[in-house]
Amino acid sequence: MSEKKQQVSRRQFLNYTLTGVGGFMAAGMLVPMLRMAVDPVLQPSTAGDYANVGLSVDDITDTPQRVDWKVDQVDGWYESKVSRSAWVFKDDKNEILALSPVCTHLGCVVSWEGSDNYPNEFFCPCHNGRYEKDGTNIPGTPPLAPLHVYDQKVENGILYLGDAKPR
Amino acid sequence: MLQKIYDWIDDRVDITPIWRDIADHEVPEHVNPAHHFSAFVYCFGGLTFFVVVIQILSGMFLTMYYVPDIENAWKSVYYLQTQVAHGQIVRGMHHWGASVVIVMLLLHTLRVFFQGAYKKPRELNWMVGVLLFFVMLGLGFTGYLLPWDNKAYFATQVGLEIAEQVPFIGDYLKTLLAGSDHIVGAQTLTRFFAIHVFFLPGALFALLAVHFILIRRQGISGPL
Numbered sequence: 187m188s189e190k191k192q193q194v195s196r197r198q199f200l201n202y203t204l205t206g207v208g209g210f211m212a213a214g215m216l217v218p219m220l221r222m223a224v225d226p227v228l229q230p231s232t233a234g235d236y237a238n239v240g241l242s243v244d245d246i247t248d249t250p251q252r253v254d255w256k257v258d259q260v261d262g263w264y265e266s267k268v269s270r271s272a273w274v275f276k277d278d279k280n281e282i283l284a285l286s287p288v289c290t291h292l293g294c295v296v297s298w299e300g301s302d303n304y305p306n307e308f309f310c311p312c313h314n315g316r317y318e319k320d321g322t323n324i325p326g327t328p329p330l331a332p333l334h335v336y337d338q339k340v341e342n343g344i345l346y347l348g349d350a351k352p353r
Numbered sequence: 354m355l356q357k358i359y360d361w362i363d364d365r366v367d368i369t370p371i372w373r374d375i376a377d378h379e380v381p382e383h384v385n386p387a388h389h390f391s392a393f394v395y396c397f398g399g400l401t402f403f404v405v406v407i408q409i410l411s412g413m414f415l416t417m418y419y420v421p422d423i424e425n426a427w428k429s430v431y432y433l434q435t436q437v438a439h440g441q442i443v444r445g446m447h448h449w450g451a452s453v454v455i456v457m458l459l460l461h462t463l464r465v466f467f468q469g470a471y472k473k474p475r476e477l478n479w480m481v482g483v484l485l486f487f488v489m490l491g492l493g494f495t496g497y498l499l500p501w502d503n504k505a506y507f508a509t510q511v512g513l514e515i516a517e518q519v520p521f522i523g524d525y526l527k528t529l530l531a532g533s534d535h536i537v538g539a540q541t542l543t544r545f546f547a548i549h550v551f552f553l554p555g556a557l558f559a560l561l562a563v564h565f566i567l568i569r570r571q572g573i574s575g576p577l
């Protein structure tokens with residue numbers, strides 16, 4: 187056998203096979219671990235379910251009222267009930283609007299007419315943040331975005347709320 | 354007696370060259386505070402390492418009591434802090450050390466920067482140092498959640514929202530860190546614990562090893 191014809195030497199062959207087998211073993215070890223670590227990213231989101239907030243549509247007026255309800259939350263192996271709140275009212279077009287009370291500045295809780303000085307507005311006591319009735323932040327006060335709005339639907343005259351989303 | 358044990362081992366495995374190579378080397382005059390007091394700035398690297406050692410030891414002992422479970426995490430910290438003899442001290446070392454280590458790291462970095470010690474041929478070690486800085490910030494961030502009190506919870510909430518701002522991958526990054534796309538809870542705590550106690554210390558050791566090997570190969574930079 188001449189040297190020229192021998193395109194893959196014995197040494198090279200062994201190197202390639204060992205690298206291949208070694209790589210395969212390394213991948214066999216690492217893939218399950220990495221898949222385990224990224225599992226939460228690939229899970230379908232459990233957010234977004236609608237919950238009965240215990241408010242009849244007939245009881246919704248054009249004055250914002252605060253509703254509190256609980257949702258079941260499944261956090262891996264830990265199941266619990268967590269509280270949610272919203273300010274619910276009918277706007278000028280007689281449509282139901284459910285605003286999240288979480289201030290878009292730094293996350294305090296806003297109240298309707300929370301300050302005597304600012305009637306007809308949502309007020310945040312933390313840094314005097316203010317919002318119009320429709321949730322728009324008032325320029326010159328700390329919040330830079332309007333209050334988030336809950337996804338909503340009405341079934342059998344009862345209000346159901348989902349997630350609060352920015353708009 | 355000790356000498357005899359040493360000689361017995363040395364006779365068989367010749368360990369003298371090993372520790373000589375690690376420990377036996379001249380300290381140049383310009384980095385010795387006994388010669389020039391201003392040379393104390395060279396101590397900050399060593400002090401950073403010293404505090405890292407404190408963090409690792411105190412952290413190891415904290416894990417004897419700590420549990421990364423949302424029902425019990427706070428209680429376990431409260432217990433080790435109030436009931437366990439010297440628990441308050443060990444937790445205090447870890448708690449304050451976490452801040453002191455950043456201060457030392459910063460002072461060390463300032464020395465390297467203002468002396469231009471990062472210049473050729475030591476650019477690589479500057480980069481390793483930057484990675485060490487990120488690992489240390491990561492340890493601070495993940496450790497902060499572990500006591501599972503209000504401050505921990507909301508600090509993590511804010512930290513995760515910052516991670517979410519990263520272009521394109523922000524959402525995934527947040528989920529990957531928190532273990533959930535909308536809950537900071539049970540899975541977040543176990544993840545942060547694993548990262549704090551295994552993943553980042555592992556990375557820290559590897560980077561420190563490279564950092565020190567490079568220093569030994571290249572030597573300390575010369576006088577100004």
Ligand code: HEM
Nearest residue numbers: 408409412413415416419448451492496497499500550554
């Ligand atoms: C440079 C290294 C480290 C830094 C900067 C660091 C930082 C922190 C911080 C800021 C906390 C919160 C403490 C508090 O709020 O009182 C913490 C907690 C904790 N760390 Fe570390 N850590 C480091 C290394 C380690 C290591 C290596 C381990 C374990 C092997 C560890 C185990 C723990 C445990 C169990 C807690 C929870 C107990 C507590 O909060 O007091 N840490 N760490």
Ligand code: FES
Nearest residue numbers: 289291292310315
């Ligand atoms: S948190 Fe509401 S104004 Fe700052």
